[in-house]
Amino acid sequence: MASLKFASWLAGFALAAALALPAKAQQAGQTVRLVNVSELSGAGATAGTNWRNGIDLAVSQINARGGILGRQIQIVHYDTQTNPGASRAAVQRAIDEDAYAVLGPVFSGPISASMQIAQRAEVTQIVGGEAANLTRQGNPFIFRTSLSQAAAMPKIAAYLRDTVKATKIAVIFVNNDFGKGGRDAIIPELTSRGMQVVADISTEQGQTDFAADAIRIKNSGADAVFVYLNEDESARFLRAARQQGISVPLVGETTLLGQKVIELAGDAANGARGHVGLSIDAPVPAFQEFGRQFRERFNTTPDHNGLKGYMAVFMIKWATEKMGRFDRKGLAAALRGATITPAMEPGILITTRIEQNGDLDRESFLGEVVNGRQVINVTLPMLRPAGTQ
Structure with a gap:
């Protein structure tokens, strides 16, 4: 039932406005800044581009419904070039620009090279990597969008x-x-x-x-x-x-x-x-509707990285609305140990448990x-x- 409700909810965004926000909406206090650092060139470009497009689709849909707690999302994308050094620089730039949360990278090597920067700043980082060691280092601000x-x-x-x-x-x-x-x-x-x-x-x-x-x-x-x-x-x-x-x-x-x-x-x-772990071909109506919307917008079929990027934004939305405020440090605490269902947040697509260390548990295929x-x-x-x- 929750998946069918999601399909109906998501279909309403077919005519949503483009990502560019009106000038007034960009004013201080009216936006929340998310920064994506992902592999838009280099060996990881296929994964990083799918991840970015999933993020953009989620942002457009959330903004069309009024944003998060009344604020429009301002999304910024930085290319890590699939390079650990560039990844560190991109995450540091996101922190310097007062990002509410960091999305990415997707590849495990660049994540491992950059995650301590977000941790020191106590900023939530939601990543696409699957390497088991990422969540075994005691970092309370790192979260996955995939099974480890x-x-x-x-x-x-x-x-x-x-x-x-x-x-x-x-x-x-x-x-x-x-x-x-x-x-x-x-x-x-x-x-x-x-x-x-x-x-x-x-x-x-x-x-x-x-x-x-x-x-x-x-x-x-x-x-x-x-x-x-x-x-x-x-x-x-x-x-x-x-x-x-x-x-x-x-x-x-x-x-x-x-x-x-x-x-x-x-x-x-x-x-x-x-x-x-994730597939638009799985027997989950919400995944299939996501695939239809993704193809309509980007004229290409998404892989699992598109789903992961999309769901990452909705993780942030759900946790912020649960807190009832924008709190960078509190965001991680709200996510840790949570179970999010599509009935609670349709954009999460499938029941997802977030473990204490940032790993996920959910159905797979x-x-x-x-x-x-x-x-x-x-x-x-x-x-x-x-x-x-």
């Missing part, structure tokens, strides 16, 4: 053993914070379930040729491959795997089944399987690429059902 690797990897390992029936796994990962964190999280889950890791292959961010890696995997005797690469590299690997005749299941996390990967890999993406589109096969429950402590 620690939450996702047990589900993937169980899928490989129980559904794929694999016993020998080849692991291929990108050598950055995201990839190394995923590799370090999945291997213990595989071995604890009796599966053998027969190849453990590190690749580079921005790598263009995966032929040698595909040959090594083909010769390893693996009966399934766990793929944990960024979007562009995932597509290149899928093409290389097809060219080398790899026929065993290729299984990954959300990125492997993403829309951009499907577009870049073409037919080579068909058959890729995996765990999906298993899917497969079939005939060039992502098909969701199974809905997986929250790790802790709603209403439990």
Whole structure:
């Protein structure tokens, strides 16, 4: 019911005004400033652009309904260039400009390099990264918009053993914070379930040729491959795997089944399987309506990063309205430990629990690429059902 209400609510924004605010609305005291620092160029541009567009869609909808506590949102975007140093500079600039909250980055490396700046300023930072270590450093101002690797990897390992029936796994990962964190999280889950890791292959961010890696995997005797690469590299690997005749299941996390990967890999993406944290193809009417609105506005199909950016803004809206005031330090306290349902805030799209350390718990999905589109096969429950402590 809540999802249907959301669809009706969201449809009313089809004719919403553009993001540019009237001059009067920009005056001091009438706006709340959010700063997005994301990967708009460089290796992370696919993810960062989807994230930014999701944010812009949310801002336009909230502003069309009167803003947050009567204030219009002023959104500013800074490009981190997928560079840790530029990310630190962008977050510092956001703090210097008195941002109410910081959104981004998306990639785990730039997040790790910049998160202490927002923490020292006691400013809430809502990020798109999945690396498990981000929320293990005692930072009370960091929050995710996605499931962490620690939450996702047990589900993937169980899928490989129980559904794929694999016993020998080849692991291929990108050598950055995201990839190394995923590799370090999945291997213990595989071995604890009796599966053998027969190849453990590190690749580079921005790598263009995966032929040698595909040959090594083909010769390893693996009966399934766990793929944990960024979007562009995932597509290149899928093409290389097809060219080398790899026929065993290729299984990954959300990125492997993403829309951009499907577009870049073409037919080579068909058959890729995996765990999906967020997807407009999931059997959630609110996700599907979001996808329709996103395509209408940006003339492109969103991936999970678009959903994450969108929901991040609504997390801020919900917590601020719950407090009844604008309080930068209090914003983090309002989010921590909260459970937000679509009935409470339609823009959150799906019941979401925010753990004390900033991790999330919510339903997720298993899917497969079939005939060039992502098909969701199974809905997986929250790790802790709603209403439990």
